[in-house]
Amino acid sequence: MDKTHGGARLGSGRKPSPYETVVRRVPQPITPALDELIERFRQAQELPATALRPAPAPIRLELPLYGEAVPMGFPSPAQGYIEKYLDLNEFLVSNPPATFFLAAEGDSLVDLGIFGGDILVVDRSIEPKHRHLVIAAVDGEFTAKTLYRRGGVCELRPANAANPDYRPIPFPQAEDDRIVGVIVWVIKNVRPDRR
DSSP states (O other): OOOOSSSOOTTOSOOOOSSOOOOOOOOGGGHHHHHHHHHHHHHHSOOOGGGGOOOOOOOOOEEEEESSOOOSSSOOOOOOOEEEEEEHHHHHOSOGGGEEEEEOOSSTTGGGTOOTTOEEEEETTSOOOTTOEEEEEETTEEEEEEEEEETTEEEEEOOOTTOTTOOOEEOOGGGGGGEEEEEEEEEOOOOTTOO
16 A cells, blocks of 8 residues: 655655754844844855844943033023933833944934934834834835824825925835834934034
């Protein structure tokens, strides 16, 4: 009697790999980045050495935080005492493995006070919701826009009323995996030599 099912079949099962494999548990918020890395590795079979380098150990840099707020109206005498020391990493980054920085470019968010040269602090672990500022991949490039989700409409909206060329970008909810992260802070560039 011929055996037509069960047992090993030619070409079935896992493909041989020159690498030993291991099972690891990773936090869910970093799986998109890990999946992307695995896919790049699968396609290229070779990655630059920097692709697998662990993030550098955080460096604490505590700077003085003065106890007196700066008045925005009429001037008042400064008290000049240091209340505590502040590490900006601690202040700006709530989830270090899921956080990265990007420099803003262009003027599509000027109505929100975001200009080219500002630094965007992006957290990949936050679930994007209506009215969140997000970084999304559109046509192979990153863009920063406001996520709009209401009444069955889902799109990425600019914030520059003075420029009619900026229009909302349709962004179906099914494409949420193209949202790279949520902008949680904007570090303003107010240097006098700013271009």
